Amino acid sequence: MEKPLIVVxxxxxxxxxxxxxxxxxxxxxxxxxxxxxxxxxxxxxxxMPRTVTGEWTAQQRExxxxxxxxxxxxxxxxxxxxxxxxxxxxxxxxxxxxxxINFGENVSTEITISGTxxxxxxxxAFGVPALAVSLEMTVAEHxxxxxxxxxxxxxxxxxxxxxxxxxxxxxxxxxxxxxNVPDTATPETAWRLTRLSRQRYFxxxxxxxxxxxxxxxxxxxxxxxxxxxxxxxxxxxVARMVSVTPLSLDMTSRADFGEVEEQLRGEW
Numbered sequence: 001m002e003k004p005l006i007v008v009x010x011x012x013x014x015x016x017x018x019x020x021x022x023x024x025x026x027x028x029x030x031x032x033x034x035x036x037x038x039x040x041x042x043x044x045x046x047x048m049p050r051t052v053t054g055e056w057t058a059q060q061r062e063x064x065x066x067x068x069x070x071x072x073x074x075x076x077x078x079x080x081x082x083x084x085x086x087x088x089x090x091x092x093x094x095x096x097x098x099x100x101i102n103f104g105e106n107v108s109t110e111i112t113i114s115g116t117x118x119x120x121x122x123x124x125a126f127g128v129p130a131l132a133v134s135l136e137m138t139v140a141e142h143x144x145x146x147x148x149x150x151x152x153x154x155x156x157x158x159x160x161x162x163x164x165x166x167x168x169x170x171x172x173x174x175x176x177x178x179x180n181v182p183d184t185a186t187p188e189t190a191w192r193l194t195r196l197s198r199q200r201y202f203x204x205x206x207x208x209x210x211x212x213x214x215x216x217x218x219x220x221x222x223x224x225x226x227x228x229x230x231x232x233x234x235x236x237x238v239a240r241m242v243s244v245t246p247l248s249l250d251m252t253s254r255a256d257f258g259e260v261e262e263q264l265r266g267e268w
Contacts (some may be wrong), residue, residue, distance in 0.1 A: 003030040003031045004029065004030035004031070004094075004095035004096065004166055005030060005031050005033065005090065005091070005092055005093070005094045005095055006026050006029065006030045006031065006032050006033070006094060006095060006096045006097075006098060006162070006166075007032075007033055007034075007035055007082075007085055007090060007094045007096075007097045007098070007123070007128075008022050008023050008026065008032060008033070008034050008035075008036070008097075008098045008099075009034070009035055009036045009037075009078055009081050009082060009085070009097065009098075009099050009119045010022070010036050010037070010078065010099060010100055010101075010102065010115075010116060010119070011037065011040075011041045011042050011043075011044055011077075011078040011099075011102065011114070011115025011116045011118070011119065012040055012041075012042060012102065012103050012143075012145065013036065013037050013038065013039050013040050013041070014034065014036040014037065014038060014071060014072075014073040016036075016103070016145065017145055017149065017151065018100060018101035018102060018103060018135065018145060018149075018151060018154075019034065019036055019100070019101070020061075020063065021101050021151035021154065021155050021158075022098050022100050022101045022133060022155070022158050023063055023069055024063050024064050024065075024155065025155040025156075025158040025159040025162065026096075026098055026158065026159060026162045027063060027065070027067050027069070028159075029159075029162060029163055029166055030095065030096075030166070032067075032069050033069070033070055033071075033072075033085075033089075033090060034061075034069060034070070034071035034072065035071075035072045035074060035081050035082070035084065035085040035089055035090075036071070036072070036073065036074065036078075036081060037073075037074060037075075037076060037077065037078060037081055037115075038056075038057075038073040038074060038075050038076075040143055041077050041078055041115045042103070042114075042115055042142060042143060043113050043114070043115060044077040044078055044079070044115035044118060045079075045112055045113050045114065045115060045118045046079040046112075046118035046119075046121055046122055047077050047079065047118070048077060048079060048080050048083070049077065052075050052076045052077065052080065053075045053076075054074065054075060054076050054080065054084055055074070055075045056072045056073060056074040056075070056076075056084065056089070057072070057073050058070060058071070058072050058073075059071050059073070072084075072085075072089050077115065077118075078099065078115040078116065078118055078119035078122075079115070079118045079119055079121075079122040081119065082097065082119050082122040082123050082126070083122065086123075086126050086128075093127075093128070094123075094128050095128075095129070095166055096128070096129050096130070096131065096162060096165055096166055097119070097120065097123035097128050097129070097130045097131070098130075098131050098132075098133065098158065098162060099116045099117070099119040099120045099123075099130065099131070099132045099133070100116055100131075100132055100133035100134055100135075100154075100158065100179075101133045101134065101135050101151055101154045101155070101158060101181075102114070102116040102132070102133065102134035102135065103135070103137055103141060103142050103143065103144065103145040103146075104134060104135070104136065104137040104139075104141065104142040105134050105135070105136045105137070105180045105201075105236060106132065106134040106178065106180060107180055107196070107197065107201050107232040107233050107236060107243065107245075108196055108197040108198075108199065108200060108201035108202075108227075108231070108232065108233050109196065109197070109198065109199070109200055109201070110200070110201055110202050111178065111196065111247070113202075114132075114134075116132050116133075116134060117132050117176065117178060117247070119132075120132040120176040120178070120247075121175065121176060121247070121249060123176075124175035124176050124249055125249060129165050129169070129170060130175065130176045130177075131158070131161055131162055131165060131176070131177050131179065132176055132177070132178045132179065133154060133157065133158045133161075133179045133180075133181070134178075134179070134180050134181070135149070135151065135154040135180075135181050135183065136180065136181065136182050136183040136236060137149070137183060139218065139219060139220060152186070152187065153181055153185035153186050153187055153189060154181045154185075156187035157179055157181055157185075157187075157191065157242055158179070161177055161179055161244070165177065170246070173248045173250060174246040174247075174248065175247055175248050175249040175250075176246070176247040177244060177245070177246060177247070178232075178243075178244070178245040178246075178247050179191075179242065179243070179244050179245075180232060180235075180236050180242065180243040180245075181242050182236055182237075182240050182241070182242070184240055185240075185242060189240070189241065189242055190241050190242070191241060191242035191243070191244055192235055192239075192241050192242075192243070192244065193244050193245070193246070194230060194231055194232040194234070194235045194243045194244065194245050195228075195230055195231055195232070195245060196231065196232055196245055196247075197227045197228055197231035197232055197233040197234070198228070198231075199221070199226060199227055199228075199233070200221065201220065201221050201227075201233055202218045202219070202220060202221075203218060203219050203220070203221055204216045204217070204218050205217035205218055205219055221233075224236075224237030224238050225238060232245050
């Protein structure tokens with residue numbers, strides 16, 4: 001019987017420790033193939049810029065346990081890596097795509113900025129079940145992953161939800177599972193279903209133009225208690241639980257259409 005094909009990607013680049021931690025987590029469940037950006041593409045969202053070439057190189061890499069994994073390093077954003085995977089690099093339809101393990105959490109209204117979530121949404125658009133996994137880190141570690149970061153708990157939850165998604169189809173309108181793991185988590189840490197917080201989590205900072213920087217910075221919201229108790233931010237930052245948020249490709253507002261139409265068509 002043919003093993004299920006699992007594609008692993010990320011937005012931190014093909015050399016990311018988090019990516020290879022994810023590979024090791026899902027390797028027991030099928031044939032794993034890596035298709036990842038050749039460099040750091042954090043905050044790329046689902047972008048498909050014309051400035052990348054799509055050129056790729058292939059390599060073989062041995063992971064823990066002696067299994068050899070084929071990896072493609074692509075000059076592309078995370079979402080475009082998925083496109084290249086689906087159109088030219090994989091032998092058959094994947095049973096699952098895993099994006100991560102990301103350097104830093106992906107929660108709240110900013111998930112559309114995330115290259116990790118962007119890759120997962122692109123896979124979902126191809127009809128592939130997708131899992132995005134992120135590990136909480138400080139802002140200073142978001143591009144590097146920090147030193148000697150422990151991925152044990154994140155690997156555990158990557159394996160847990162990957163196995164569930166391989167064994168059982170998710171309900172209609174669940175396009176992606178977005179999993180965020182606290183940096184204090186262990187494999188015994190509880191998890192719970194959450195919704196996206198409606199309050200901004202990453203707060204933009206004015207560019208430091210006096211020192212030659214024209215790019216806005218960002219910081220994390222200081223008081224997570226401002227978030228809603230059923231939200232991903234609350235679970236991650238206050239309850240210190242693993243947040244599992246089902247996401248949908250359907251971004252249509254849940255407002256009453258009758259009320260919206262009345263507002264749009266009513267007399268001025």
